[in-house]
Structures are given as structure tokens and as C-alpha cells.
Amino acid sequence: MDSQVVKSTVAFLQDNVTKIPGAQKIIDNKFVRENPVVAGVTAVAAGLLTAKTIAKIVRGTEKRYNFAAIPNMTYEEEIYDVACIGAGPSGSTLGYFLAREGRKVALLEKKKFPRDKFCGDAVATMAQDILREMGVMKELVDENLGHFAQNGGFVSPNGNSFIGNSAKEMARDAKYNRGAVIAVKRIYLDEKIAKAAKRMGAELHENTTVQEAKFDRSTGLWTIQCFGSEDNVPVTFRARCLVCADGSPSATARQLGYVNTEPNGVCSRAYVKNNTTFPYDGVVFYPKSLLPGYCAIIREARDELNYLAYIIPGGEAKNEDLHRLHHEYIEKDPFISKALGPNPEIERMKAAPLRLGGIEKSFDDHLIIIGDAAGFIDPLTGEGIQYAMESGKIGAQSLIKAFAEKDLSAQSLKRYQDAWMARFGHEFGVSMTMSLFLYRFPIVLDAAATLIGKRGSRFLAEWAAVMTGVEPKTWFLRPDVGPFILLEIFGECFRRVFNKKNTSIDNATSY
Known part of the structure; x- marks a missing residue:
């Protein structure tokens, strides 16, 4: 040289x-x-x-300053460490774990508990673990507010099905740990989690609607202008860190410029009473016209059912089709109509928007975005409660470290995004790819139902673990799974060509 x-x-x-x-x-x-x-x-x-x-x-991965070194930083008592907009599962979970570590937290909830939320009500395994840690699971079970799913399955687009007892295969026999999924109405679940956070020391401000949030870089403080109580009395909160947990529409995150798109999915919900034709705890239906979305019937506590339909982007069904499809399947889908029976005693359809797949950036100086506001809903399954609660706990852990280091910069809070990406964010990308793949090749679901029918409840339990986020979706690439699904695809093609009926499984018309 x-x-x-x-x-x-x-x-x-x-x-x-x-x-x-x-x-x-x-x-x-x-x-x-x-x-x-x-x-x-x-x-x-x-x-x-x-x-x-x-x-x-x-x-934004190099630290630039710490909040203790800000020239005009104040440590007045009325300054909260964290103000969280929204006291749903994500916000209240975050508030619980922050308050447990002695942090001063304000949970700003625009409605008064108990208040409803429209969704499938299915609480998956990892969210159950958090509920147990918070002491909420015991309350739900003791008060008969939740129903553990013991048996269930799915019906493929072509009508192939398998119903099994996955809970038995997973050896979930303890009173408070008896299923991969527990169905809890959100009107009960959300209040229980919020009250647990309050008991731990978080301040719960109900009927508090946030109007504006501004960050003063010179003081390192957020000023949150709200209307409080039923009389719309103006009230102001100041905090060192702001958390957006205000649901899929994410009004505050949009106002601040961190979310700039509309929710990209939608789901319906309708409770069914006095049903005598559906003997299972939960069944997922995949009508061809709804793919990559699906319908489901889930058994709630006290013998109610929850009928729901999810529209997931990528298929022919659009968000504006929800009302029509929701009612059309009740009347015309051969499997759903038979499961619900003639003239079901069903409530009026209610709907909620979905933000799927995670947003690009969920952190900044003195700010994080969690739960549905950050798009933490799986694009394949529509599952959101679990990821909302996990993001709340991960967010709390990240903030606890940031406060200990006296550093609330974006470079410090990036650890929050790194943590949720490692925990479930990468799975969202896989889920989106899989949902689009299933839309184009629904025969895969037909083949999977046939394979589960041959393998039995143990295999169904493994499938359930993947679909509820316990196991990664790379499970489908395992040598004892992927190649056998491929073989069943060839078998399904053969049966269709020669017009042979698949009799190896419990056909869905057994409803």
C-alpha cells in the first residue's frame, strides 16, 4: 500500500x-x-x-443525554414518573409492574369501569401467566367470570375438521391453569386488571379524556391536558415519560405523528344465549370468502357463546364487508349456521378496528407506545390481548431500567422495541406471510385438518401452542410437520380429482 x-x-x-x-x-x-x-x-x-x-x-441507538442532567428538571411531588393514556390490558399491566417497583404512575382512562370492549375475549397462555402473577386469574376463576377451553378445533375451507381435547394433552389440570385459552368478557377482564394496578399503587383516573400531550425538551416533562370527570372539568398531568396505550385508533400516537395510518383490520362480536347445538369450547371456521380472516365460536362463562368474524387484510373481504359477512355466515354457512342452530338468541353485532403487525417505531425520547396502539395484534390469528399485556410488562421493565440509569432518551428506550421485537415482533412478519399464503392456497388448511385428524389431540395441542404464540411458527417447518402437511396436500388434490370423500376425520357436519 x-x-x-x-x-x-x-x-x-x-x-x-x-x-x-x-x-x-x-x-x-x-x-x-x-x-x-x-x-x-x-x-x-x-x-x-x-x-x-x-x-x-x-x-437513535447511542445515548445522548440523561433526564437527571436536563437543566430545568424538577422533582416536585406532583410530577408523575409515567403518565399512561389508556387503562386497558396493556396500560394497566404496565402500571401494575411500574407501581410494584415504587414508580409514580397515572393511568388516564377516558371511560369509567366497568366498560366494554368488542373482541374475541380469548386470553392465551402467556397472558394467563401475567394474570396469575398479578393475582387476577384467581379472582376470575373464583368468581366464575372465565371459561377455560378444554375441547375445540377448526373447520377448514373445504369442510375438513377435527375436534379434540388439547387441554388434557397439555396436562393443564390445576384449577387456575386448565387450558391454552380462557374466555373472559372484556367488561370483566379490563376492570380486574385496572383494579390490580390500582391496588399496587398506580393512580387510576377514570372519565379522563386526553385532549393534548406536549413534551418540553428543556425540562424533560410531558404536559397532558385532559377533561376529567363527567363534568368535563379541565385537568393537567405532568410526567417524565408518556405511554400511549389508547387502542387501535391510537388518537394520541397519531396526534404526535408516530402512527399515520388507519387500522387495517376489523372484527365483529355477538354474544349468543341459550344455545343447545354447540357442544364445544371453541371452534375456528375458515370460510373461503373470508380468508385470510376467519370466524369463531368461543364458549364464555355461564354457558354463553361468543360468535365473531375477523377481516384480515390481504384477501377479497374488505373492512366495509364485515356487517354483511357476519350475518351471511350465520344464515348461509353450512357449518356456522348448524353450530348456532335455527333462530339463535344472538345480540346485535358490535365491531372494533384492528391494527395488525406492529408499527415501525414504538419509542422516542421519554415516550413508548404499547398494546393495540402499537399494532400488537397477530396478522394470522387476530390475537391481541396476550401481546397487549406482554408489551405492558416489557414496557414497564424497560422503563424501570431507564429510570435506574437516569436515562429516558430514545437511545435508552430503544431497548423496549428490541425486547418486544425479540419476544413476538419477528413472529408478526411470519404471520403476515402465512396469512397471505393461506389466502392463496386454502388447501393447506384442508390438509392440516386432515393431518391433525390422523395425529390426534396431542398434535392439536401443539398446533394450539403455535397459534397462541407459545411456540414459534417455524414449527410448521419441522421435519415431522411440514413434509407431512405437504403429503396431505397431494392427498387432498388426489381426492378432489377422483371425487373421493375424506373419511379419515370427524367431518364438520357432525354438528
């Missing part, structure tokens, strides 16, 4: 890289300066280090 080039490169690095920790010491090293080849390699390495450092600054 030409020595003049080396000298010029070293001089350039001296002028531009010396602010990088350790760079000046390397450049000044006598051995490096006297050996052109080593100096050349060092120059390249230092150049890469420069690029990496610049990239980190651009992406």
Missing part, C-alpha cells in the same frame, strides 16, 4: 474520527503508525467504526 495514501488516510481519520472513544489511542499507537499495512487495515476498521457510529446516531 502506498505510504502517502496511508498517511493521508490517517490524517483524515485524525480529523474526523478522534471523537469516537478509543479511536485517538489507536491512531497514536507507534506500531500502527510505523507499519503501512497495519495502518491501512486500521484505517479501514476505523472507517467502518465511523460509519457504524453515524448509523447508530441516525437510528
Whole structure:
């Protein structure tokens, strides 16, 4: 390497890289300066280090300041550590774990509990673990507010089905741990979680509607203007960190510019009373016209059913079709209509928007976004409660560390996004790909139902674990799963070509 080039490169690095920790010491090293080849390699390495450092600054992964060093920082008693907009499962879970560590938290809920939320009410395994940790699961079971799913399955687009007892296969026999899913009406669940956070020390402000949130960089404080109580009395909260947990429409996150799209999915809900034709705890139906969405019937406590339909983006069904399809399947789908029976005693359809797949950035200086507001709903299954609660706990853990380090910068709070991406965010991308794949090739679901029918309840339990997020979706690539689904696809094609009926499974018309 030409020595003049080396000298010029070293001089350039001296002028531009010396602010990088350790760079000046390397450049000044006598051995490096006297050996052109080593100096050349060092120059390249230092150049890469420069690029990496610049990239980190651009992406917000280098710490720039800490909140204790802000010139006008105040430690007045009325300043909250965290103000969380929304006291649903994500916000209240975050409030619980922050308050448990002694942090001063304000939960700002625009309605008064008990208040309803329209969804499938299915609480999956990992959310159940959090409910147990919070002491809420015991309350739900003791008060008969939840129903554990013991038996269930799904009906494929072609009518193939299998119903089994996955809970028995998973050995979930304890009173408070008896199923992969427990159905709890949101009017009960949300209040229980919020009251648990309140008992732990979080301040719950109901009937408090947020109008505006502004961040003052000079003081490191958020000012949140609200209308409080039923009389719309103006009230102001100040906090060191703001958490947006205000649901799929995410009014505050949109106002602040972190969310700039409409919710991309929608679901319906209708409770059914006095049903005598549906003997199972939960069945998912995949009508071809709804793919990659689905319908489901879930058994609630006290013998009620929850009939719901999910429209997931990517298929022919659009959000505006929900009302028509919801009622059409009740009357015309051969499996759903038979399950609900003639003239079902069913409530008026209610609907809720869905933000699926996670947003691109869920953190900033003194700010994180959690739950439905951050799009934490699985694009394949529509599951959201579990990810809402997990994001609340992950957010609390990230903030606890940030407060301990006295650093609430975006670079510090990026650990929150890194944590949820590692826990479930990457799965969302896989789910979106799978949902679009199933829309184009619904025969895969037909084949899967046939395979589950051959393998039995143990295999159904594994399937349920994947669909509820306990196991990664790479499960489908396992050598004892993927190739056998492929074989069943060939078998399904053969049966259709030669018009042979699949009799290896419990046909869905057995309803």
C-alpha cells in the first residue's frame, strides 16, 4: 500500500474520527503508525467504526443525554414518573409492574369501569401467566367470570375438521391453569386488571379524556391536558415519560405523528344465549370468502357463546364487508349456521378496528407506545390481548431500567422495541406471510385438518401452542410437520380429482 495514501488516510481519520472513544489511542499507537499495512487495515476498521457510529446516531441507538442532567428538571411531588393514556390490558399491566417497583404512575382512562370492549375475549397462555402473577386469574376463576377451553378445533375451507381435547394433552389440570385459552368478557377482564394496578399503587383516573400531550425538551416533562370527570372539568398531568396505550385508533400516537395510518383490520362480536347445538369450547371456521380472516365460536362463562368474524387484510373481504359477512355466515354457512342452530338468541353485532403487525417505531425520547396502539395484534390469528399485556410488562421493565440509569432518551428506550421485537415482533412478519399464503392456497388448511385428524389431540395441542404464540411458527417447518402437511396436500388434490370423500376425520357436519 502506498505510504502517502496511508498517511493521508490517517490524517483524515485524525480529523474526523478522534471523537469516537478509543479511536485517538489507536491512531497514536507507534506500531500502527510505523507499519503501512497495519495502518491501512486500521484505517479501514476505523472507517467502518465511523460509519457504524453515524448509523447508530441516525437510528437513535447511542445515548445522548440523561433526564437527571436536563437543566430545568424538577422533582416536585406532583410530577408523575409515567403518565399512561389508556387503562386497558396493556396500560394497566404496565402500571401494575411500574407501581410494584415504587414508580409514580397515572393511568388516564377516558371511560369509567366497568366498560366494554368488542373482541374475541380469548386470553392465551402467556397472558394467563401475567394474570396469575398479578393475582387476577384467581379472582376470575373464583368468581366464575372465565371459561377455560378444554375441547375445540377448526373447520377448514373445504369442510375438513377435527375436534379434540388439547387441554388434557397439555396436562393443564390445576384449577387456575386448565387450558391454552380462557374466555373472559372484556367488561370483566379490563376492570380486574385496572383494579390490580390500582391496588399496587398506580393512580387510576377514570372519565379522563386526553385532549393534548406536549413534551418540553428543556425540562424533560410531558404536559397532558385532559377533561376529567363527567363534568368535563379541565385537568393537567405532568410526567417524565408518556405511554400511549389508547387502542387501535391510537388518537394520541397519531396526534404526535408516530402512527399515520388507519387500522387495517376489523372484527365483529355477538354474544349468543341459550344455545343447545354447540357442544364445544371453541371452534375456528375458515370460510373461503373470508380468508385470510376467519370466524369463531368461543364458549364464555355461564354457558354463553361468543360468535365473531375477523377481516384480515390481504384477501377479497374488505373492512366495509364485515356487517354483511357476519350475518351471511350465520344464515348461509353450512357449518356456522348448524353450530348456532335455527333462530339463535344472538345480540346485535358490535365491531372494533384492528391494527395488525406492529408499527415501525414504538419509542422516542421519554415516550413508548404499547398494546393495540402499537399494532400488537397477530396478522394470522387476530390475537391481541396476550401481546397487549406482554408489551405492558416489557414496557414497564424497560422503563424501570431507564429510570435506574437516569436515562429516558430514545437511545435508552430503544431497548423496549428490541425486547418486544425479540419476544413476538419477528413472529408478526411470519404471520403476515402465512396469512397471505393461506389466502392463496386454502388447501393447506384442508390438509392440516386432515393431518391433525390422523395425529390426534396431542398434535392439536401443539398446533394450539403455535397459534397462541407459545411456540414459534417455524414449527410448521419441522421435519415431522411440514413434509407431512405437504403429503396431505397431494392427498387432498388426489381426492378432489377422483371425487373421493375424506373419511379419515370427524367431518364438520357432525354438528
